[in-house]
Amino acid sequence: MQGTVLCGINNVFTVLSERIRYECRLKGKTLDTETAEYNPLAAGDSVNFEPISLNPPQGLITSRLPRKNAFIRFNKKLSKPQTIAANFDILAAVTCVREPPFRPRFLDRVFVSAPENCERWLICNKTDFPVTEEERRxxxxxxxxxxKLFFVSVKENRGIEAVRNAIDGRRLFLVGQSGVGKSSLLNVLRPDADRRVASVSQKYNRGRHTTNYSLLFPEENDLPEIIDSPGIREIEVYGIDPADLRFHFPDFAPFAERCGINGCRHISEPRCAVKDAVENGELDNDRWLSYFNLYGQLERRCGSGQ
Ligand SMILES: Nc1nc2c(ncn2[C@@H]2O[C@H](COP(=O)(O)OP(=O)(O)OP(=O)(O)O)[C@@H](O)[C@H]2O)c(=O)[nH]1
Ligand SMILES: [Mg+2]
Structure with missing residues (x-):
């Protein structure tokens, strides 16, 4: 049978197939996937499985179907790539400007890590806090x-309809730092979800995030299909050659054409038109800093063979 992975906790996966949720384990110790991964299956994956009982519904997963896409980060602690979600149509980075503070360079890393074949959204929540001109820019x-940029406030129920309408029957994946309100947004888009939310100070006191595993809420009763994910503290990008990083910064392209050196990396080369654009304010210095930091990270990892 085929099914969709809703979540995986300690190698027990909930697989939905024909409206039945099966509690599944892997058949054998590992799945035959191409690379050494921390988790071979993530919320959103399609799998083949063998049902072993119906009461309660249980099964054994035999293989993962080819993925359309995935959001993968490099988990530094485990030294392995970690898949947060798979097979989504829209990646929505959720952010806010206050509680927790605005971290645009974190968002840069999310979008560099986003697969190309999905729509990209940025949802700025908590707009009940004032957004400064600099932040807005x-x-x-x-x-x-x-x-695509949305300004919303879950607290004041503002901007939510625009998000709901834009989903348009597609699978939405919510990603972002802890405390920005991913689960709060999910709860208003999917009142049946009833996911736990907690204040930033509560999260801090508990020393961990409120949401601790990715979970897919499948399409039901005309409600949109959404993957909620745990807050990410840091994103180390994965699977990008440092030389290709510039293609992930399309706002550099109009300037890069005028660089003095063919294949300029925009790091320390002379006559670099990207650096010039940063200096005369045509390009955001913070964007270049993101690029510079990521370049260093990728190069170090390349050098260490990971
Ligand atoms: N002021 C304000 N607070 C909000 C808004 N939306 C959510 N919150 C609060 O922000 C806090 C964090 O919300 P969560 O939904 O738990 O955040 P999360 O992104 O799911 O966090 P993790 O699960 O840890 O990744 C909660 O106290 C929410 O009530 C909003 O629009 N404005
Ligand atoms: Mg959450």
């Missing part, structure tokens, strides 16, 4: 690289 910058 940085947020608008994402629009210029093809990201």
């Amino acid at each position: 940085r947020l608008r910058g994402f629009e210029s690289i093809g990201i």
Whole structure:
């Protein structure tokens, strides 16, 4: 049988197939996937499985079907790639400007890690807090690289309808730092979800995030299909050659054409038009810093063979 992985906790996976939720384990110790991964299956994966009982519904997963896409980060602690979600149509980075503070460079890393074959959204929640001109400018910058921007407040129920309408029957994946309100947003889009939310100070006191595993809420009763994920503290990008990183910064392209050196890395080369654009304010210095930091990270990892 085929089914969809809703979640996986300690190698027990909930697989939905024909409206029945099966509690599944892997058949054998590991799945035959291409690379050494921390988790071979993530919320959103399609799998083949053998049902072993119906009461309660249980099964054994035999293989993973080819993925359309995935959101993968490099887990530094485990030294392995970790898949947060798979097979989604829209990746929505959720952010806010206060509680927790705005971290645009974190968002840069999310979008660099996003697969190409999905729509990209940026949802700025908690707009009941004032957004400064500087913050607004940085947020608008994402629009210029093809990201759809929403301003919402779950607390004041503002902007939610626009998000709901834009989903349009597709699978939405919510990702972002802890405390920005991913689960709160999910709860208003899917009142049946009833996911636990907690204040940032509560999270801090508990020393961990409120949501601790990715969970897919499948399409039901005309409600949108959504994957909620645990807050990510850091994103180390994965699977990008440092030389290709510049293609993930399309706002650099119009300037890069004028660089003095063919294949300029925009790091320390002379006559670099990207650096010039940063210096004369045509390009955001913070965007270049993101690029510079990521370049270093990728190069170090390349050098260490990971
Ligand atoms: N002021 C304000 N607070 C909000 C808003 N939306 C959510 N919150 C609060 O922000 C806190 C964190 O919300 P969560 O939904 O748990 O955040 P999360 O992104 O799911 O966090 P993790 O599960 O830890 O990744 C809660 O106290 C929410 O009530 C909003 O629009 N405005
Ligand atoms: Mg959450």
